[in-house]
Amino acid sequence: MPAMTSLREAIATHVHDGDTVCMEGFTHLIPFAAGHEVIRQGRRDLTLIRMTPDLIYDQLIGAGCVARLVFSWGGNPGVGSLHRLRDAVENGWPRALEIEEHSHAAMANAYWAGAAGLPVALFRGYLGSDLPAVNESIRFLDDPFTGERLAAVPAIRPDVTVIHAQRADREGNVLIEGIVGVQKEAALAARRAVVVTVEEIVDDLRAPSHNSVILPSWSVDAIAEAPGGAAPSYAHGYYTRDNAFYTEWDAISRDRERFRQWLEDEVLGAPP
Amino acid sequence: MSPGYTSEEMMVVTAARQLSSDDTCFVGIGTPSAACNLARLTHSPGITLIYESGTIGTRPDVLPLSIGDGELCETALTTVSVPEMFQYWLQAGRISIGFLGAAQIDRFANINTTVIGGYHRPEVRLPGGGGAPEIASFCEEIFVIMPHSPRAMVPEVDFVTSFGFGSGGSDRADLGLVTQGPTLVITDLCLMRPDPETKELTVASLHPGVDREQVRESTGWGVAFGADLGETPPPEQGELEVLRDLMERTAKAHAPGHGREGEGS
Numbered sequence: 001m002p003a004m005t006s007l008r009e010a011i012a013t014h015v016h017d018g019d020t021v022c023m024e025g026f027t028h029l030i031p032f033a034a035g036h037e038v039i040r041q042g043r044r045d046l047t048l049i050r051m052t053p054d055l056i057y058d059q060l061i062g063a064g065c066v067a068r069l070v071f072s073w074g075g076n077p078g079v080g081s082l083h084r085l086r087d088a089v090e091n092g093w094p095r096a097l098e099i100e101e102h103s104h105a106a107m108a109n110a111y112w113a114g115a116a117g118l119p120v121a122l123f124r125g126y127l128g129s130d131l132p133a134v135n136e137s138i139r140f141l142d143d144p145f146t147g148e149r150l151a152a153v154p155a156i157r158p159d160v161t162v163i164h165a166q167r168a169d170r171e172g173n174v175l176i177e178g179i180v181g182v183q184k185e186a187a188l189a190a191r192r193a194v195v196v197t198v199e200e201i202v203d204d205l206r207a208p209s210h211n212s213v214i215l216p217s218w219s220v221d222a223i224a225e226a227p228g229g230a231a232p233s234y235a236h237g238y239y240t241r242d243n244a245f246y247t248e249w250d251a252i253s254r255d256r257e258r259f260r261q262w263l264e265d266e267v268l269g270a271p272p
Numbered sequence: 273m274s275p276g277y278t279s280e281e282m283m284v285v286t287a288a289r290q291l292s293s294d295d296t297c298f299v300g301i302g303t304p305s306a307a308c309n310l311a312r313l314t315h316s317p318g319i320t321l322i323y324e325s326g327t328i329g330t331r332p333d334v335l336p337l338s339i340g341d342g343e344l345c346e347t348a349l350t351t352v353s354v355p356e357m358f359q360y361w362l363q364a365g366r367i368s369i370g371f372l373g374a375a376q377i378d379r380f381a382n383i384n385t386t387v388i389g390g391y392h393r394p395e396v397r398l399p400g401g402g403g404a405p406e407i408a409s410f411c412e413e414i415f416v417i418m419p420h421s422p423r424a425m426v427p428e429v430d431f432v433t434s435f436g437f438g439s440g441g442s443d444r445a446d447l448g449l450v451t452q453g454p455t456l457v458i459t460d461l462c463l464m465r466p467d468p469e470t471k472e473l474t475v476a477s478l479h480p481g482v483d484r485e486q487v488r489e490s491t492g493w494g495v496a497f498g499a500d501l502g503e504t505p506p507p508e509q510g511e512l513e514v515l516r517d518l519m520e521r522t523a524k525a526h527a528p529g530h531g532r533e534g535e536g537s
Contacts, residue, residue, distance in 0.1 A: 026325050026354055027340025051354070052402075075399030077338030078301055086397045101386075104324060105358040105406035112355040124363050127447050128382075128435025129405045134391045149448065179325045179340045182354045213353075236342055243337045244528035 002172040002220040007197060007229075007272050010222040011037045014160050014193040020047040022158040022190070023056060024111075026181030027077060028236060030056050031164040033229035034197050036267045039063045049158055051107045051182065052077070055232065055249050058084040059267070061097060062259050068098040070156075072107045079246055083253040093256065101135055106153045111182045113155035114189025125151040161190040164230045165215075166237060168198045169205045172217035178236030180213050187215055194219065197226035199238050226272065275481060277507050279460035280419075282479050284310060284515060285507035287371075287417045287458045293318030297369045298362065298407050301339050303417050304371035306518070307458075309335060313514050322367060324403040326352045335522040358403070362410050365451075370411030372404055374418045376429050379472050379493045380443075381436030381454035383408065383416065384429035391431060401433045408434035413455045420459035426492040437471035444471070461487050463504055472496065477504045 003010070015021060015038055023031050035056040038046075047068040048057055055076065060066050062084035074085050088097035102110070105125050113121035122141065132138040132151075139152045163183045165176045174196050176183055187194045196215070201223070207214060229235075232242035252262050277285075280303075287307035291297065293316040299308045301323075309332065312319050320329050325340035329349030336344055345351045352361070361367060375398050376384035385404060389395030408414055414436075418424060436454045437444050444453050457464040457473055461482045464473045475487055475497045488495060507515075 027338045028325075028342070028345075071400070073400050073402030074397075077340075078336070081397075081399070089397045090394065101400055103401045103405040104354070104403040105363065108355040108358045112359070123359070124410065125406050127405075127409050127449055128432060128438055128444075129401070130386075130391075130432040131401065131405065178342065178345050179327065179351055180353050181326070181340075184353065185355055234342055236345065240342055241338065243341075243526040246337065247526070248528075 001217050003222045004172065004201065005222055005224055007033060007037050007224040007226050010195045010224045011041055014195050014222060015043055015162070017043055018045045019159040020049065022049045022156065022161045022186045024050060024161065024163055024181060024183050024186040025230065025233065026051065026179055028179040028181065028234060029164045029176065029183065029230050030054055030233035031162050031197055031229060032056050032231060032233065033226040033272060034162045034164065034195065035060055037272060039065060039263070039267050040271065049156055051104055053082060053085055055246065058082040058253055059263070061085055061088050062094065062253065063263055064094040066097060067095070068100070070100040070102070072102045072104045076246060076249060079250050083250070084259060087256070100137060101131060102138070102153065103129070103131065106138070106151065107156070108182060110153050110156040111185035111189055114157050115185040118155055121153050121155055122150045156186070156189050157191050158186070158189065159191055160193045160195060161186045162195045163187055164197045164226070164235070166198065166235055167200050167202050167205065168196065168223045169202055172220055172223055173205055174198065174215040174220055174223070175205050175207055176213045176215070177208065184213055184215065188219060193221040195222045195224070196220055197224050197229040199227055199229070199235050201225050275506065277512055279479070281507060281512060281515060283417060283419070283458055283460045285511045286463065286479070286504055287415065288314065288511070290415060290456060290458070291319055291369070292316050295368050296320040296322065296366065297371055298322050298324070298367045298411055300372045300404070301336065302373050304373055305335050306515070307417060308371055309518060310511070310515050313518065314511055322361065324354070324357060326354055326357045328352065328361070333521065334525040335518065337526050358406065362406060365410055365412070367410070368412045370407040370414045372407065372414060372416050372434070374416055374424070376424055376426055377416060377418065377436070377457065378426050378429045380438060380440045381416070381457065381466060381471070381473055382429050382432045382438065383434040383436060384431045386431040386433045388430055404434040408436070408453070409449055410451060413452045416454055416457045418457070418459060420461040420487070420490045422490055422492045425490065437466060440471040441469070461490060467496070474498050475501060477502045479504045480506045
């Protein structure tokens with residue numbers, strides 16, 4: 001059974017300096033509250049993995065927590081650039097950022113392989129793309145049966161995976177609904193710990209179907225209640241995506257000083 | 273005299289007209305999403321729209337700001353995980369059209385959405401590939417929609433994010449790709465198609481009021497014009513009304529302080 005704990009305690013226990021961390025959620029259920037707690041606790045030298053860095057990693061990068069980023073699409077969805085990510089890549093501010101860049105198909109397959117306990121993901125991909133020339137984690141293998149040339153990337157195996165979900169029951173079983181992304185795979189791929197924040201902890205999980213996406217209690221290490229913990233992304237059935245904030249982030253993040261002020265007001269000076 | 277529609281509207285309506293109810297379409301965010309939903313709301317009500325967030329057969333009332341807005345899931349036939357989307361549906365060849373935007377495209381329809389300038393010291397760092405590299409390989413056909421400019425339509429892209437026809441000719445088949453690749457590029461000035469032999473993008477029709485010189489000046493290579501160059505039919509009033517309603521609903525839904533009623537709980 002996972003520890004039912006506070007967000008502060010969950011992050012302090014499981015996320016350490018220098019760790020490789022996945023905070024997943026494909027546009028939906030992005031664990032912003034947990035990301036902000038990582039910033040508040042001043043973690044450094046993290047390797048962060050996420051298909052779409054989104055605002056959550058833009059904030060962690062701008063706050064100086066990140067040494068290395070593994071990703072496949074680094075924009076502000078429907079708005080434009082992630083300016084903190086760009087400032088780190090183009091100007092090394094606030095510190096140099098090493099990047100490992102993939103396609104979505106590669107990362108989805110690498111999470112799947114990680115969850116399945118395999119060392120490598122094989123798939124059809126990267127044909128004719130320049131990405132293999134700039135990322136040595138992308139290789140090709142010939143299928144021993146048909147001879148077809150397949151792309152190979154290492155399985156994703158983070159030290160810690162952090163996700164946000166709709167709810168958990170008191171036993172620690174976790175329910176995820178709506179756009180489920182790669183969260184189940186990311187959680188099962190973790191080597192050391194799975195931390196889940198939830199909208200609410202309930203007596204009855206109210207799973208809507210026999211095939212609902214559920215992480216059994218014994219696959220999770222810590223659960224912290226964090227209502228609103230996915231905002232400004234959203235939690236299906238609880239609140240909608242704050243599209244206006246995503247638009248506003250463009251101006252906040254474009255300017256270093258304005259970003260620092262935002263970080264001070266909304267994260268560092270605003271404990272959970 | 274003003275034609276009564278914008279060049280962007282011309283581009284979106286023209287793109288929508290390329291789709292049919294039989295299509296299963298992998299939809300990129302932005303203009304591709306506008307064109308695909310316009311098709312669904314006008315002549316192709318049966319079209320299956322798929323977004324890489326895992327939503328299959330979605331029918332949103334407003335255009336999503338992100339690829340994973342909640343409405344895409346609420347109105348979908350089913351929502352699958354992202355690994356399933358890329359493995360079972362895209363990689364296995366179950367999608368007929370991939371509809372993409374591009375920051376840069378070259379004369380052989382290779383697409384760059386990664387960097388302008390060198391990769392390690394970029395002039396501009398763009399968002400990257402996302403789903404596009406494999407969409408470009410495994411959908412049966414690719415339609416690209418983008419505004420026409422010499423900076424965007426270049427002789428050779430700075431970085432091949434998604435492969436079109438390489439250096440032309442049989443490059444695509446030589447890589448083992450069995451899909452058709454980019455068969456159509458829709459801009460605000462014209463429609464372009466690859467030459468059947470050389471695979472160089474060639475102007476197939478000019479939008480109303482656009483002349484050859486304008487296209488030449490806006491294209492970064494010495495662009496060729498098809499022998500049977502025609503004029504793209506202008507938008508009809510009905511199409512423009514549906515498109516404008518859609519864009520108005522969308523703007524209202526994403527404006528600050530205008531949360532949509534009935535979503536969530």
